[in-house]
Every structure is written in structure tokens, then in C-alpha cells.
Amino acid sequence: MVLALPLLLLxxxxxxxxxxxxxxxxxxxxxxxxAGASVxxxxxxxxxxxxxxxxxxxxxxATAKALVxxxxxxxxxxxxxxxxxxxxxxxxxxxxxxxxxxxxxxxxKKTDLTGSVVAVSAKDFQKGNxxxxxxxxxxxxxxxxxxxxxxxxxxxSKIRIRGGASLNASNDPLIVIDGVPVESNGIAGxxxxxxxxxxxxxxxxxVLKDASATALYGSRASNGVxxxxxxxxxxxxxxxxxxxxxxxxxxxNMVDVLTADQIRAIITEDAAATGLNTYKNxxxxxxxxxxxxxxxxxPAFDNNISASGSLGxxxxxxxxxxxxxxxGVLKTxxxxxxxxxxxxxxxxxxxxxxxxxxxxxxxxxNRFANEGAIGSAVSFDPxxxxxxxxxxxxxxxxxxxxxxxxxLSTRNPLGLLYLRHNTSSVNxxxxxxxxxxKMHFLPDLHVLVNVGIDNASGEGNDNTxxxxxxxxxxxxxxxxxxxxxxxxxxxxxxxxxxxxxxxxSKIDVLVGHSYQDFLTEVSNYAAFGQDGKEIxxxxxxxxxxxxxxxxxxxxxxxxxxxxxxxxxxxxxRSDASSKFSKENRVGYFPAFAAAWKLKExxxxxxxxVNDLKLRLGWGITGQQDGIGYYSYLPRYSQSNAxxxxxxxxxxxxxxxxxxxxxxxxxxxxxxxxxxxDFAFLNNRITGSFDxxxxxxxxxxxxxxxxxxxxxxxxxxxNVGNMKVRGFEFTLNTVPVRNEDFSWxxxxxxxxxxxEITNLLKxxxxxxxGIDVSGIGGGTGNTIGIHAVGYAPYTFNVFKQxxxxxxxxxxxxxxxxxxxxxxxNNDDRYxxxxxxxxxxxxxxxxxxxxxxxxxxxxxxxxxxxxYNNYNSSNGVLRAIKNPINFIGNASTNYxxxxxxxxxxxxxxYIENASFFRLDNINLGYNVGRVFKDKASxxxxxxxxxxxxxxxxxxxxxxxxxxxxxxxxxxxxxxxxSFGVNLDF
Numbered sequence: 017m018v019l020a021l022p023l024l025l026l027x028x029x030x031x032x033x034x035x036x037x038x039x040x041x042x043x044x045x046x047x048x049x050x051a052g053a054s055v056x057x058x059x060x061x062x063x064x065x066x067x068x069x070x071x072x073x074x075x076x077x078a079t080a081k082a083l084v085x086x087x088x089x090x091x092x093x094x095x096x097x098x099x100x101x102x103x104x105x106x107x108x109x110x111x112x113x114x115x116x117x118x119x120x121x122x123x124x125k126k127t128d129l130t131g132s133v134v135a136v137s138a139k140d141f142q143k144g145n146x147x148x149x150x151x152x153x154x155x156x157x158x159x160x161x162x163x164x165x166x167x168x169x170x171x172x173s174k175i176r177i178r179g180g181a182s183l184n185a186s187n188d189p190l191i192v193i194d195g196v197p198v199e200s201n202g203i204a205g206x207x208x209x210x211x212x213x214x215x216x217x218x219x220x221x222x223v224l225k226d227a228s229a230t231a232l233y234g235s236r237a238s239n240g241v242x243x244x245x246x247x248x249x250x251x252x253x254x255x256x257x258x259x260x261x262x263x264x265x266x267x268x269n270m271v272d273v274l275t276a277d278q279i280r281a282i283i284t285e286d287a288a289a290t291g292l293n294t295y296k297n298x299x300x301x302x303x304x305x306x307x308x309x310x311x312x313x314x315p316a317f318d319n320n321i322s323a324s325g326s327l328g329x330x331x332x333x334x335x336x337x338x339x340x341x342x343x344g345v346l347k348t349x350x351x352x353x354x355x356x357x358x359x360x361x362x363x364x365x366x367x368x369x370x371x372x373x374x375x376x377x378x379x380x381x382n383r384f385a386n387e388g389a390i391g392s393a394v395s396f397d398p399x400x401x402x403x404x405x406x407x408x409x410x411x412x413x414x415x416x417x418x419x420x421x422x423x424l425s426t427r428n429p430l431g432l433l434y435l436r437h438n439t440s441s442v443n444x445x446x447x448x449x450x451x452x453x454k455m456h457f458l459p460d461l462h463v464l465v466n467v468g469i470d471n472a473s474g475e476g477n478d479n480t481x482x483x484x485x486x487x488x489x490x491x492x493x494x495x496x497x498x499x500x501x502x503x504x505x506x507x508x509x510x511x512x513x514x515x516x517x518x519x520x521s522k523i524d525v526l527v528g529h530s531y532q533d534f535l536t537e538v539s540n541y542a543a544f545g546q547d548g549k550e551i552x553x554x555x556x557x558x559x560x561x562x563x564x565x566x567x568x569x570x571x572x573x574x575x576x577x578x579x580x581x582x583x584x585x586x587x588x589r590s591d592a593s594s595k596f597s598k599e600n601r602v603g604y605f606p607a608f609a610a611a612w613k614l615k616e617x618x619x620x621x622x623x624x625v626n627d628l629k630l631r632l633g634w635g636i637t638g639q640q641d642g643i644g645y646y647s648y649l650p651r652y653s654q655s656n657a658x659x660x661x662x663x664x665x666x667x668x669x670x671x672x673x674x675x676x677x678x679x680x681x682x683x684x685x686x687x688x689x690x691x692x693d694f695a696f697l698n699n700r701i702t703g704s705f706d707x708x709x710x711x712x713x714x715x716x717x718x719x720x721x722x723x724x725x726x727x728x729x730x731x732x733x734n735v736g737n738m739k740v741r742g743f744e745f746t747l748n749t750v751p752v753r754n755e756d757f758s759w760x761x762x763x764x765x766x767x768x769x770x771e772i773t774n775l776l777k778x779x780x781x782x783x784x785g786i787d788v789s790g791i792g793g794g795t796g797n798t799i800g801i802h803a804v805g806y807a808p809y810t811f812n813v814f815k816q817x818x819x820x821x822x823x824x825x826x827x828x829x830x831x832x833x834x835x836x837x838x839x840n841n842d843d844r845y846x847x848x849x850x851x852x853x854x855x856x857x858x859x860x861x862x863x864x865x866x867x868x869x870x871x872x873x874x875x876x877x878x879x880x881x882y883n884n885y886n887s888s889n890g891v892l893r894a895i896k897n898p899i900n901f902i903g904n905a906s907t908n909y910x911x912x913x914x915x916x917x918x919x920x921x922x923x924y925i926e927n928a929s930f931f932r933l934d935n936i937n938l939g940y941n942v943g944r945v946f947k948d949k950a951s952x953x954x955x956x957x958x959x960x961x962x963x964x965x966x967x968x969x970x971x972x973x974x975x976x977x978x979x980x981x982x983x984x985x986x987x988x989x990x991x992s993f994g995v996n997l998d999f
Contacts, residue, residue, distance in 0.1 A: 038073045039102035041066050041085055048758070048863060050106060051943040052951030052998055053087040054253065058094065067944055086252055087998075118222045118245050120232035121509070121526060121573070128577065130585045130609035131229030131633050132689050132706050134158070134746075137220045138247075140859075142872060143937040144957040145263035145316055145992045147342055147351065148211040149218055149244060150175055155857035155874030155934055157223050158706075158744035158764035165975040166985030167265070169314070169344035170351030170382065172208025174975045177225055177240030178708065179740055179768045179851060181685045183802055184732060185716040186641035187977065189240040190233055194374045196448050196468040196505055197236065199534060200641060204499035205382065205440030205474030212378040212444040212472070214338040214355040216259070216320040219247040225744075226708060227635025227687035231607030232571055234589035235638035238685040238712070246374065247324070248359045249332035254325030259996040261955075265314040265988030267307075267345050268960060271885065271970050272907040274895075276303040276398040279904065282895060295896050300399035306904075309402060310393045310429045314349075314988060316342035334359045345988045348433045349385035353378060368454045375447040382440045382476075389432040390985055395889060396426050397902040408485040409435050414901040421485040425901045428485070435484035440476030445469065448505070462511040464528070470503035482546040490545035495554070498539040506531045509571075520579045530569040537562050557654040557669075563645045565594045583611040587635075593682075595640050597648045600681035607635025627695035627702070639683035643716055643732055648680050675731035683734065685712040703747040710740040717775070717802070719786060736775040738808070742768035757864050764857040770807045787812070789978035793888045793919050800850075800882075800978055807849040809978045811882060813922040814844055825923045827914045847922050850979025852929070853878030866941040875931035876973070883908075883969045884982040887924045891917050908968065928972035928979075930965035950999035959990040 041053045049070025056063040057080045066072045074083070076097060083102065086092040090106040116123050117135040126135070134157045141152040150173050154162040161176040180187035188200040193213065202209045222243040224230045230237035274282070280299055287296040322336035338355040360373040404412035406419075411431035414422045421427075448468030455461045475498040482492035509528025516522055540556030573587040589605045612630045619625035652671040660667040691706040714734035744766040752759040776783055789800025789809055801812040814830035833843045854877040861870040888894070890908030892915045897903050912923070937957040945952045965972040970984050 034075055034077055035100065036073055037076050037083070037097060037100055037102060038071065039083075039104060040069070040071045041087070041104045041106060042070055042755075043090075044105035044107045048865075048941075050087055050090070051941060053085055053090075053106065056084045056086075058082040058084050065944070065948065067948075069943075092250070092252060118220065118243050119229065120224065120241065120243075121507075121528065121571075122511070124575075127613070127627065127629070128575075128583060128611075129229075129693075130575075130583050130611040130631055131224065132226040132631070132691055132708070132744075133229050134223045134225070135220055136223070138218065141215070141218075142935060143870065143955070144935050144959040145261065145265075145318065145342075145990050146215045147316075147340060147353075148172060148208055149213045149215050149221075150210050150242075152215055152218065153221060153223070153242075155859065155872055156764075158746045158857065159225060159742070159766040159768065159855065160223055161855060163973055163975045164987060166983055167267075167345045167988045168207060168351075168385070168387070168985065169316075169342040169349050170207060170211045170353070170380065172202075172210060174977075175242070177223065177242075178710070178742060178766075179770050180808065180977060181238045181710055181712050181738070181740065182639055182683060183715050183736070183738070183772075183808055184718045185639050185643055185683055187239050188641070189242050190230075190236045192233075192241060192243045193376075193446055193470075194244070194246055194448060194468075195450060195466050195507075196446060196470055196503075197233065197532065198446070198470050199501065199503060203442060203472050203474040203501055204497050204538070205476040206380065206442045207382065207384070209444075209472070211351070211353065212355075212380055212442065213244065213376065213446075214320070214336070214340075214353070214357065214378070216318075216322075216338055217246045217336055217355070217357045217376065218244055220245045226633050226689035226706075227637050227685070228585060228587075228607045228609035228633030228689065231587050231605050231635040231637055232573060232589055233637075234569060234571070234605040235567065235591035235593060235603055235640050235682060237605075237637040238639040238683070246357060246359065246376065247322075247334055247336075248361055248372070249324050249326070249334035251326045251329075251332050254323055256321070256323050256999050257997065258321045258999075259319075259994060261316075261318045261992055261994035263316040263318070263342075263990050263992035265316065265343075265345050265990045267311045267986050268989040269970060269986055270307045270311075271394045271984050273307075273394050273889075273904050274398070274907060274909070276300075279397065279399055279895060279902065282892075283902065286892075286896070294900070295902055298397075298900075298902050300397065300401065302399055302401040304396075304398050304400060304402060306393035306396050306398060306429050310347055310389050310433060311345050311986075312343070312347050314343040314345045316340070316990075316992075318342075318994075330362055332361045344385060345986065346385040346387065346390065346433075348383060350381075350383045352381040354380075365456070368456055368459070370452040370454075372450040372452075373448075374450075375445070377445045378443070380442045380444075382442075384438040384440070386432045386436045386438070387985060388427075389429040392426050392432055393429040394885070394906075394984060395894065395903045396429055398904055399902070402428070402430055407483060408488070409481065409483045411435075411485075413485045421488060422899060422901055424899055425897070426903055431485060435481040435486075436479070437481075438476065438478040440474060442472065442474040444472040446471075460512055460514045462513070464507070464509045464511055466505065466507040468505040470505075471501070473500040474498070487545075490549075490551050492546040493543050493551065494546070495543035496541050498541075500537040502533075502535045502537075504533045522577045524575045526571075526573040528571050530567070530571065532567045532569075533564070534566070535562065535564045565645045567594075568592045579616075581613045581616045583609075583613070585609040591638065591682075593640050595643065595645055595647065596681055597678060600648075600679060603638050603682040603684070605636050605638055605684075607633070609633035609635075623698075624696055625694075626697075626699050627693060629693040631689070631691040631693070631706075633689040633691075634687070636684055636686050639685065639712075639716060643680070647676060647732055648678050650674075650676050650678075677731055677733040679734075680716075680732070681714060681734055683712060683714050683716045685710050687711075700750045700753070701747070702749075703745070705746075706744045708740075708742055708744075712738040712740075715775075717786070719775075735777050737773045738770060739773050740768065740770045742766060758862070760859075760861045762857075762859045764855075766855045767853060768851070768855070769853065770851060772802055772804055772806060772808060775802060775804055785812075789882070789980050791882065791884050791887070791919060791980055792982050793884070793917055797919050799920065799980060801846065803846060806846055807851060809851075810846045810849045811880065811922070811925050811979070812844050813847050813925060814839070814920050815847075816921045816923040825912055825914075825921065827912070827916070828918060830921070844920065848880035848925050850879060850881065850974070850977065852876035856931075866943070868937075868939040870935070870937045870939075871933070872935040872937075873931065873933045875929070877929045879928050879972075879974075879979070880925050881928040881967060881969065881972065881974050881979050881981045883924045883926050883967075884980050885969060885984055887917060887919050887921075891915060893917060926967050926969070928965065928967040928969075928974065930963050930967065930972040932963045932973065933961040935959050936961055945997075946999070950997050953996040955994045955996065957990075957992050959992070960987055961989070
């Protein structure tokens with residue numbers, strides 16, 4: 017008893033030395049409480065987690081000096097224990113990332129950028145059901161167009177940065193994924209190669225717009241660069257994230273066509289007027305809405321799980337798995353994706369060697385719907401039923417007297433969908449190993465190595481059932497296709513970085529060598545009928561094609577910062593491409609940029625001005641995408657089945673010469689950019705303003721060949737120049753921010769004007785331009801032109817004459833503009849252009865306690881579209897088809913009363929300016945769940961909410977550079993609901 021008393025007193029004394037520390041953890045950006053944050057006593061295993069309001073209590077030993085607070089998506093923070101209460105504000109990892117921007121071959125502090133670069137982090141991505149990574153940026157970056165091509169599941173988008181810089185070569189930006197530049201074109205079996213990357217794995221996307229920012233990518237950078245950086249592991253306890261989302265897409269708008277009763281009235285009235293009952297006898301008694309027959313509500317499910325932390329003490333990792341299944345709104349369309357991603361980022365030798373290993377693997381499966389059913393649905397006679405008693409799958413078809421289908425008649429839309437089975441599978445692996453070795457004997461010098469691969473393989477079967485009316489002559493059509501692509505990369509460079517503290521300056525120099533090889537292997541197969549016989553004309557010339565090209569490059573860059581006020585950047589890249597002859601193979605791409613930190617010069621002590629920086633950049637970039645791999649070599653190709661020599665009763669293929677230009681070389685674009693970055697009122701107001709000019713020379717253009725040439729009538733060569741001018745303005749504000757309420761508001765607008773300044777090597781006063789923009793209808797009709805002094809794809813049309821009384825267009829009557837008494841091509845004139853003058857983007861986010869609501873929108877101004885659907889289907893001829901069947905017509909027929917197609921009338925050029933509300937999203941932080949083991953967030957969104965426009969067609973946002981709107985696949989309106997769990 018005597019011994020027990022001192023021991024009890026000693027225990028009570030020790031307990032008295034322990035104390036309870038309480039506190040609250042908030043988001044540094046908006047002041048919102050963070051539930052589920054980990055609070056750990058430094059150097060011990062004692063820990064707890066914050067509850068729904070961000071508060072916590074923890075018993076700490078008397079010897080404890082600090083707490084370590086961490087949460088997924090935020091930078092870990094260490095806080096000293098100075099009393100019984102602490103307050104912690106965690107900085108979002110995405111916020112800290114926005115301060116360090118990924119640029120060409122490295123990173124750069126945002127405040128030290130000299131070029132026009134915009135970084136969008138995961139927190140600011142477009143919300144909702146996003147299947148393809150480029151759609152995360154829609155409306156978020158000034159001067160960036162992201163236009164989806166329609167409503168197909170997993171479909172891709174057209175991407176343009178500051179408009180196009182080329183005429184016939186590619187206008188797509190270069191995409192770089194974790195340091196690996198990838199090809200912009202697709203692969204067999206995939207409608208969009210970017211959909212192989214899981215958007216949930218992306219941490220940030222940097223958009224490099226001017227040449228001073230892009231020139232280190234040289235020959236591929238004229239159209240800008242998008243750098244995709246995926247999420248990485250961080251040291252610390254392993255944390256898990258699971259998110260799931262369910263969505264359903266619905267058809268928001270359908271094409272306006274005539275009803276069955278309207279068709280019957282038109283046919284009956286015409287029969288009474290002509291006394292002919294030919295078409296009246298063909299009328300049915302049904303009332304079929306064919307568009308409702310082919311479309312469906314399209315469900316989608318997206319599930320992702322990831323683990324991030326450290327394996328042991330020195331191996332940060334992140335591992336993720338994702339599965340997406342998405343139906344298209346067109347029946348039989350489905351997209352299925354399984355993805356995985358692994359990142360390892362250990363350091364060795366006292367952190368002198370940094371290793372970054374990235375591997376992303378995906379398997380996508382598609383069932384492509386026969387999109388011909390869309391055109392058929394708006395053209396098929398609504399007086400006919402869906403089904404009929406025949407041998408063509410039981411679907412109603414237009415038949416001849418012998419029971420066979422009318423060859424040129426419209427096919428049953430449901431038959432097109434259900435009697436064709438077009439499936440594919442695409443596997444892709446993108447991986448690279450990046451080494452950064454900081455020399456032990458000279459820590460300022462780094463050796464950088466980046467070795468990577470991008471392997472993709474696609475295969476599929478495109479089979480049409482033997483009972484389908486489309487291939488009844490061959491008893492169906494069955495074809496297998498296969499393609500493989502291999503992209504290998506090897507970069508080695510030296511990087512020297514030195515702080516010159518004695519003069520408050522710093523310098524860094526990069527010198528490197530890059531080698532990249534692109535190999536494509538295409539396996540060619542003939543098509544067969546159900547009887548196993550090869551279908552005529554489908555036999556391949558070669559069983560396998562293996563086109564290949566290589567790039568070898570040397571590059572250097574110098575950054576010099578003087579007194580933290582004056583920033584200088586200079587770079588040079590030398591590219592050699594196997595696409596050009598030895599004489600023209602090497603191109604040199606220099607760039608210079610300077611920036612002046614006006615904040616440090618004039619407002620250093622100002623609390624109102626947080627940042628003010630003037631930028632000036634100049635550089636030359638190149639272009640080689642979009643042309644053939646062997647355009648400089650004379651080549652011969654085998655003729656097809658319709659072009660053979662006959663000797664006796666036998667027919668023989670022959671070789672014919674292809675067009676080529678032995679002296680073809682780089683297309684080059686020189687860009688000048690002046691920009692101003694600003695931030696005021698404790699960064700509550702931030703933004704930038706840029707003015708730029710791009711001049712492209714030696715355009716890779718397809719030009720006519722003089723009659724009598726030994727080969728094709730057009731070749732791709734270097735001819736002509738183009739000029740692009742514009743400005744961009746971005747403004748982000750935080751009107752309100754306090755503990756419970758915050759409001760973010762962002763806006764961007766850009767202006768872009770393109771003009772062709774030359775198209776000929778030798779000037780010809782009679783040369784009007786190059787006809788472009790082929791249209792559906794007629795034979796060889798074009799509606800656009802490349803002409804000097806005008807924007808690319810300017811419309812070339814007849815000037816329509818209107819009835820002064822009714823205001824309706826008079827069929828076939830156009831103005832004789834040259835007053836020669838004859839209406840011919842000389843009377844066509846240049847009228848409007850497809851590219852918009854202005855792009856606008858808008859986003860806002862309001863947060864109140866645990867609730868949030870956000871809105872995002874974008875729009876175009878000054879863009880025009882050729883309504884190819886109305887020009888083809890808005891006439892009586894579309895109803896009374898001359899080959900003796902009935903079709904349907906656009907309601908535009910009721911406005912014009914045209915009997916026949918008038919494809920080249922300016923009547924069909926329509927103002928397509930629009931404003932689209934892209935997304936409304938709602939969120940709620942539930943807080944801790946599952947017995948305090950996880951934190952939960954709920955989210956819901958609506959995409960493609962509404963569009964305001966004067967355009968009469970289905971959708972004013974056209975994915976074609978030419979502005980020809982023949983795409984009547986509706987973009988879906990999508991409703992989604994998701995759950996996010998961190999544990």
C-alpha cells in the first residue's frame with residue numbers, strides 16, 4: 017500500500033502533463049471547413065480526424081511540439097502547438113499547382129512566365145459526365161475551341177487554339193501526356209484516341225498558345241500545345257478515393273421534318289393539280305416518327321477508385337482503376353472503357369536522384385451505331401410503318417415489283433441500326449520513365465532523361481446481316497480490320513539552374529536531344545458475303561502497310577531573371593523529319609520573350625496591386641502534320657476495281673502515278689504576342705490580356721495541277737501565306753468570400769481574324785482561288801473557297817433574289833452580279849465565313865457552408881454555317897423522289913416552296929452565333945460517414961442545358977472547319993448524379 021501511493025501520484029502527474037488540443041481545419045481558398053482531414057501528432061501514431069464542421073480534438077503528450085494535418089487534394093501542413101487551440105488553413109494541391117505551371121520540358125512559376133500559358137487544374141475542370149479529356153477545358157480558356165462532333169458515346173471533339181494556322185495540313189494542337197508527345201490522328205476502331213485517357217486521372221492541363229511558349233516543340237507547335245499532367249503520389253499515409261457517377265443522356269432537340277399528315281396533304285394536293293396518282297398510290301396509313309424510333313435515353317455509369325500515399329517511407333505512389341460504360345442516344349451505340357494508371361515517384365541518394373514512373377493502360381470497346389440511320393430517319397416516309405412482312409428482317413423497305421429493294425431508295429432506319437453489327441476493341445499503353453539526377457559534385461546541374469512509349473492497337477468487325485436490304489446482292493457484308501501504332505520517345509538533356517543571390521537574380525539553361533519514332537502497321541482485309549465469296553472491289557493491294565516517320569531534334573532554352581523584375585527567355589529547336597527530303601529535312605525554330613514585373617518595379621509596397629506583369633514574345637514554329645509520310649517521293653498506286661485494263665475477257669489492275677513535290681518543306685508560323693497579367697485586392701481580381709499576330713508562310717496547301725499532268729489533278733505543296741490577328745481577355749473575380757459564403761465569377765473573351773494573303777508561287781490575275789468545302793448533293797459541288805484577302809473556307813455562293821411581296825426566295829433566280837446577262841459561276845460571290853469572330857466563356861461558383869452551385873457557359877459570335885440539310889431536304893423533290901418512292905422533307909420546304917435543290921444559294925448561309933449553357937452543377941459536403949471512417953460529397957449536374965441562337969438547323973456549334981452542317985446527330989442533354997468518398 018505504501019509503495020502503491022507514490023506510483024499513483026506519479027501516474028497522475030504524468031496524466032496532468034498530457035493536454036487536449038482543439039482546432040478547426042479550413043480550405044485556404046474559400047474558408048470552407050474540411051471534414052475528414054487527418055490530424056497526427058508529429059513523431060507519434062496518435063491521431064484523429066476532423067468532423068463535419070472541420071473541428072477536432074486530440075490528446076497530445078506534453079513533449080509534443082507540432083501537429084501534421086493532411087487531406088487528399090491539399091498540401092500537407094505542419095502546425096506548431098503553441099496553446100490549447102490551433103487554426104489551420106490547408107492550401108489546395110491544385111491551387112499550389114496553379115502557382116507552378118507545367119510548360120515545355122519542365123515547370124515554371126506562374127509569376128515567372130514570359131509566354132502565353134494557361135493552366136487549368138482539376139478543381140476548375142468542366143463538371144458532369146465527361147468521357148473524353150479535352151472536354152474538361154470547354155469554355156475555360158480564352159481562345160480555345162472545344163467542339164464535340166455529335167452525340168455518339170465516347171466521341172471526340174475538334175480542338176482549335178487561336179483558330180487554325182494552316183489550310184490543308186492539320187490544325188490540331190500537339191498533345192503531350194506526361195512528357196510524351198502523341199499523334200493527333202486516331203486509330204482503327206476508335207472514334208477518338210483521347211477517350212483512352214481517364215479524365216479522373218488528370219491533375220492539370222496547360223494550354224500553350226504563343227510561339228515563345230510552344231517553340232521548344234518546334235515542328236509540331238504552330239497550332240499550340242496542350243500538356244496533360246496526370247495525378248502523382250505524395251508521401252504520407254495511404255489514402256483512398258472512390259467516386260461513382262450515374263448519368264442519363266436524352267435528345268434535347270430533333271430535326272424539324274414534316275409529319276405524316278403534312279406529307280399526305282402535299283401528295284394529295286399535287287395529285288389533284290397534276291391528275292397523276294403515282295405517288296398518292298404509294299402513301300401509307302401510318303404516322304411514324306422515325307426520329308423517336310432511332311433515339312433512346314442513354315444511361316452511363318462511371319466508377320473510379322484510387323490509392324495514394326507511400327509504400328514504406330520513400331516510395332510515393334498513386335494507383336487508380338476506372339470503369340466507364342456509356343450508351344449513345346442513337347440506339348445500338350455503346351462505349352465501354354477500362355483504365356488503370358500507376359505513378360511511382362521515389363527519390364534516392366539523399367534526394368539527388370528523382371525518379372518518376374508513369375504507366376497508363378486502357379481497353380476501350382465500341383459498338384458503333386450505323387449513323388446513316390440518322391439521315392434515313394429524317395428522310396424516310398412517315399406514312400409507312402416500321403415493320404412489314406418481308407424477308408429483309410421484317411422492316412418496311414421500298415421494293416421493286418420483283419420484291420427486291422429499290423437500289424437508291426432510303427433504307428429503313430431501324431433496319432440500318434439492328435442489321436449492322438460494327439464492334440471494335442482498342443488497347444493503349446502510355447508509359448514513360450523520367451530521371452532527374454542532381455549532380456553530387458555540382459547540385460545546380462541536372463541530367464534529365466525521359467524515355468517513353470505510346471502503343472495502341474485497334475481491331476474490329478464491321479458486319480451487315482445477310483437479310484439487310486443494304487447488301488442484299490452479296491447476302492450481307494462481313495469485314496475485319498486491324499491497325500497498330502507504336503510511338504517511342506527518348507529525350508536526354510542537361511539543366512543548369514543557379515541563384516545569383518548577390519545580384520538578386522537567377523539563371524537556368526536547358527540543352528537537350530530528342531528522338532521520336534512513329535510506326536503504323538495496317539492489316540488489310542477483303543470483305544466477304546455470307547456465302548464466303550470475296551466481294552468485288554474489296555481486295556486490298558497489299559496485305560500490310562507500314563508507314564513510318566521519325567523526328568530527331570536538338571533544343572536549348574535560356575531563362576534569365578534579373579532582380580526579380582526583368583525576365584528574359586530565349587530558345588531554339590532544330591527538327592529533322594523523315595517526311596521531307598534530305599535537302600529540306602531540317603528546320604530551325606527560334607523564340608524570344610521578355611517580361612517586366614511592374615509590381616516589383618512600381619507597386620512593391622502596394623497592398624492593392626498583387627501582381628502586374630508585362631510580357632512580349634516572338635517565335636517561329638513549324639507544321640508537318642496532316643501531310644503524307646512520303647509526299648516528296650515519286651510513288652505509284654494500284655488502280656481500283658473500276659479502273660482496269662481489259663485484254664480479251666480478262667481485266668487487269670495497273671499502276672498509276674501519285675502526285676508529289678520533291679521540294680516540299682516545313683510550313684512555318686511566326687507569332688508575336690504582347691500580354692499583361694494582373695492581380696488586385698489580395699488576388700480577388702485576377703486576369704490577363706493578350707494581343708497577337710500569326711503569319712504563316714509556305715502553307716502546306718492542296719493546289720490544282722495544270723491539265724495534262726501525268727498524275728492526279730491536285731498535289732500538296734508549299735504555296736501561299738496566311739495572317740491571323742486577335743486578342744484575348746480573361747477576368748476571374750471573387751466578389752464575396754467569408755467563413756460561410758463565397759462566390760467566384762470568371763469570364764473570358766477572345767477575338768480572332770484569319771486572312772489568306774497569298775496562294776500562288778507565280779501570280780495570275782485570272783486566279784480566283786481554290787474551291788473547297790464539298791457538300792452533300794449534286795456531283796462535285798463545293799460551297800467554299802480559299803481566296804486571297806478572305807478568311808479560309810469563305811462561302812462562295814449565288815446571291816438569292818426574293819419576292820418583294822411575300823419575302824420568300826424565288827426558286828432558281830439569282831442576281832447577275834457582273835451584268836453580262838448570264839447566270840453562271842462568274843456571278844458567285846464571297847459571302848461570310850464559318851469561323852467565329854468572338855469566343856466567350858463564362859463560369860461562376862457559389863458556396864454556402866456545405867452547399868455549392870456552379871454554372872458554366874460558352875458562345876460564339878460572328879460565325880456562319882451552310883445548312884446542308886435544308887439545301888438537300890427542304891424541297892419537293894425530297895418528298896416525290898424521281899425513282900418512284902416517297903421521302904420526307906425539312907419544314908424549310910414550307911418556307912421556300914422549292915421544287916428542286918438549289919445548293920449554291922446564299923439563302924442557306926445562316927448566322928450561327930450562339931450562347932450555350934453548358935453545365936449546372938450542385939454539390940453537398942455530407943461530412944464524415946461510415947462511423948467516421950470516410951468523408952462524403954454528393955454532386956449532381958445537367959449538361960447542355962440550353963442554346964440561344966437564330967440558326968434554323970439542329971445545332972449551331974459545328975465541328976467542321978468548312979462550316980458545312982451535314983451533321984444532324986443531336987448532342988444529348990445529360991443528367992448525372994455522383995458520390996465521392998475519401999477514406
